[in-house]
Amino acid sequence: MKRADGAGVSGEEQDYRRATDYLRQMGIRLQPLVQDIRKNDERCTDCGACVGACPTEALVLERPSMKVLFNPEECVVCGECVPTCPVRAMELTF
Ligand code: SF4
Ligand code: SF4
Numbered sequence: 052m053k054r055a056d057g058a059g060v061s062g063e064e065q066d067y068r069r070a071t072d073y074l075r076q077m078g079i080r081l082q083p084l085v086q087d088i089r090k091n092d093e094r095c096t097d098c099g100a101c102v103g104a105c106p107t108e109a110l111v112l113e114r115p116s117m118k119v120l121f122n123p124e125e126c127v128v129c130g131e132c133v134p135t136c137p138v139r140a141m142e143l144t145f
Pocket of ligand 2: 099137
């Protein structure tokens with residue numbers, strides 16, 4: 052993710068959440084480095100590996116179905132889930 056001036060935002064998950072919450076409260080608009088991300092449900096095996104990698108809980112494990120659901124409204128397009136997915140179901144669009 053980058054600020055309007057092009058500076059990057061990165062760090063540990065907990066710090067990342069605190070920082071992005073703070074910036075939003077200050078009215079600062081965060082701009083993702085990529086345009087879009089989608090979950091390819093035809094590839095996804097609901098293994099859950101991406102859930103722990105997602106800093107915003109855009110990916111959640113629904114119980115009792117044990118399905119992994121993607122909520123684009125919560126996604127900040129950080130890309131953390133992409134390398135964690137063994138079947139490459141999380142797809143970035145630049
Ligand atoms: S890109 Fe992936 S890890 Fe990052 S917020 Fe969106 S769903 Fe979560
Ligand atoms: S890591 Fe990939 S296969 Fe596993 S639940 Fe997430 S999107 Fe689906």
